[in-house]
Amino acid sequence: MAPSPISEFIDPADSSLDEQWKSVLARKVVPAGTRQVKFVPCEVVLSLCASLLVDHHKYGSTSAHRAEYPVQHLSRLFKRPPSSFLAKMANLDGSRSHGGRHEMEVSTHLLSDSTMMQDVYLRILRSARRQGIDRQQLPDFLDLEDGGALWLVGQEELVESEIEKSLEGILEKRAREQDDVPLELTQRLLTATVRIGQHRFAQGVLANHQHRCVFCGLSGIIAGERRPRMLTASHIKPWRDSTGKERLDNRNGFTACPTHDVAFDTGLITVDSDLNVHYSPGIESDMTIEAPLRAALGKPPLADKLILPDVAVRPDVVYLDWHRTQIFVAS
Structure with missing residues (x-):
């Protein structure tokens, strides 16, 4: 047929x-x-x-x-x-x-x-x-019927060139297995699959942290509505440096507001195995003279220790150690 x-x-x-x-x-x-x-x-x-x-x-x-x-x-x-x-x-x-x-x-x-x-x-x-099919029989699983918008979360962490590099071996294998499928179609689909995997990862991280920044507690639900851009869910060990399995591991992710996400990604702050938050050298002295910096990275709004819901899965120490030795600006 x-x-x-x-x-x-x-x-x-x-x-x-x-x-x-x-x-x-x-x-x-x-x-x-x-x-x-x-x-x-x-x-x-x-x-x-x-x-x-x-x-x-x-x-x-x-x-x-x-x-x-x-x-x-x-x-x-x-x-x-x-x-x-x-x-x-x-x-x-x-x-x-x-x-x-x-x-x-x-x-x-x-x-x-x-x-x-x-x-x-x-x-x-x-x-x-x-046809009489109600929400119990067919739930609105993408939450769009009441005016929501389809939004793939976590995409800001992905770089097109890094995606392409990660797909080189897979693309060659698919080309051999599916020789009747144009290479461009396979590449576009594989790229989309990576983005969906990142979306599922980010959704899992956000849910694990109940849509709150783990550094300051800011909620992504404001005035009764979820505000997707107020929080990010990104990797502790960056996507580009992670294996395929690590890229999908929720224990390799933090939910954070944009300011604290950037501070962590660039090594201005880090987290130890006991989940205590630490500053890079020079940050605390700068905060004594820079009010905007103090307002962004002072304690508060930063907590001394990660803010995690009681039911949350803790980040894996392996990823925290990687960040502290590879990203954190220690000196």
């Missing part, structure tokens, strides 16, 4: 979406071991959107039932096993050797234009609501 035109994924008509949802609602559960029904376009797009929250690489066929929100909701609604959605995510990011070029093109279009992705996501949800 020929794939649906790409317009069905990136610019679907309301009438087409309504028909897709009607077919989903009429769908029956397919017995285990039986071939699943074909994904409809809205289902593919929701799988891609879910990848902003879920790393499919963490799960195998026997652990798919543990995949986090919203995989289980999608599984119940679309009457297919969670493993099907995780496999679709692998198709969409090109990491599945038997995945189709068509779905990689869909991913590249939507991931390269967040406005387009948000628009399609909202159209899909509006159509679902017209």
